[in-house]
Amino acid sequence: MNKIANRQVICETLMEQVKEDKSIVALCSDSRGSASMTPFFNAYPENSVEIGIAEQNLVSISAGMAKCGKKPFCFSPASFISTRSYEQAKVDVAYSNTNVKLVGISGGISYGELGMSHHSAQDIAAMSAIPNMRVYLPSDRFQTKHLIEALLKDEKPAYIRTGRNPVEDIYSEDNCPFEMDKATVIKEGTDVVLIGCGEMVRPCVEAAEILEKEGISATVLDMYCVKPLDTEAIIKAATNAKAVVTAEEHAPFGGLGSMVAQVVGANCPKKVVNVALPDAPVITGNSKAVFDYYGMNGEGIAAKAKEALA
Template identity: 55%
Template sequence: MNSIPNRQVICDTLIELGGKDKDIVVLTSDSRGSASMTNFAKELPEQFVEVGIAEQNIVGIAAGLAASGKKPYIASPACFLSMRSIEQVKVDVAYSKTNVKLIGISGGLSYGALGMSHHSLQDIAVMRAIPGINIILPADKHETKKMIEALAKNTEPTYIRIGRNPVADVYSSDEYGFEIGKAVTMSEGTDITIIAAGETVKIAMDAAGVLKKKGVSCRVLNMHTIKPLDEAEIIKAAKETGCIITVEEHSIYGGLGAAVSEVVTQNSPVPMKIVGVPDEPAIPGKSEEVFKHYGLTADNISSIALEIIKKK
């Protein structure tokens, strides 16, 4: 299978699961096309609800369906789902412990030229501060499929953030152990650890490849679950490699880097650098252009790694 958007994998997997479990329901907010949920609506129309441009309502409706025994999955743009409806997420989903899966589509910088109004670079920070909700960012199509299959067996409220465009593979197949809350070691290393989540995992692995050519042994952790965080693996990395870089498609405040630093500073302080989007309205443009502008590239991250290693 060629590289495809993670949203398409979610749709295909939900069609497969929904065909066996009639309690699975998908809701969209005038976004069935952008969420790649058109086929779900065609295949399982009685398990599909189009709410329209009403993000607060979609969360409330999903929570009501969950309270009635259904298993709702919301597919809505991350920029709106995580901002417009955050009170409903906090009260109707997290506080009420309803089995709602919130899928933030076109997350991070993937809306590109539409700019700050459509970028979602605060969503992880906001969701992290709400008790009772898990946060997962799958890295590629293999992990996305494994994630949806795992979530189908899990009743905890969860926020999933995915991008808009096709994603390069970081796994050769889905024959690996995926576990919510458990980081995956993508490569072993002893000199430094790069921790990434979502689509930045590929960048981290490329950076490790650059460092390897320069004689640096780099560990790469795919921290697909940002909450609950795999604290044990972070502490282990800090102790065994002595320095850490985090890479994320998110503000440098409140996201993966903040979560990792909270663990590191309180358990095993080491030199650390958070690579993400600075505290400014992110520039508009194609994702790759914006990534390059903010240094979310293998070359920049490998250069930062070499500087940090000197501080060990």
């Protein structure tokens, strides 16, 4: 079982890259521990900035540094960076087209027992609604590394959401197909399409395995690039399937499910079912307990797929 969280991979990747590119800067809002960025801060203090608990300043300062030629990666809990500094993300980063990478750590319901104040069940919808802002939810540590390396090569704004805990590997170091802004086809099938993002990709893979044992063929898409959305991959997969099921660690409105439904409805109409968090404060518990309770696991997604096909 993998014990390396995606946030740790971001730190390791930045530490590798900053050796050759001194324009890389990490900024935190009293969150270097939560972001797993303490090793970076200790090794490269001249490339590190601690802002304190001031998320609006965090984003604005990052934008200013980008205008001076730096490559800032801006770390803060997803629940705060996507709400408290929303105006700064909209104006200073996206509207001003600054090379700022906003990293929302401990996304979704990662903070578990801390409750709704620390959950980020709205960030996909909120950040995707900002023109010029890209939104990414890598599904495992190997994909995270590829994504960060790719983002270091461009100068466009982006929001990256990672969870708090390690997630089971989907890919491997030697087999991690990655193309920027293109969904990864993990499995091809003919009956139903399962589309997941972030931590929900692994349950989609497990659901496909369950369905296969029951004679149901499923395509699995890893939609790590929520915006820009890979509409071509969605249409191709959905055209010959009987139904589509999306899975996201997000509220049922405005996220991956809503986006996929728009694409399918406009191009190849058929039933789309969204597996997501409820439109209510979620139960208290760790990620697994919450996912199991709401059917956001392999068994739950497989059950929704069978309902959609019925």
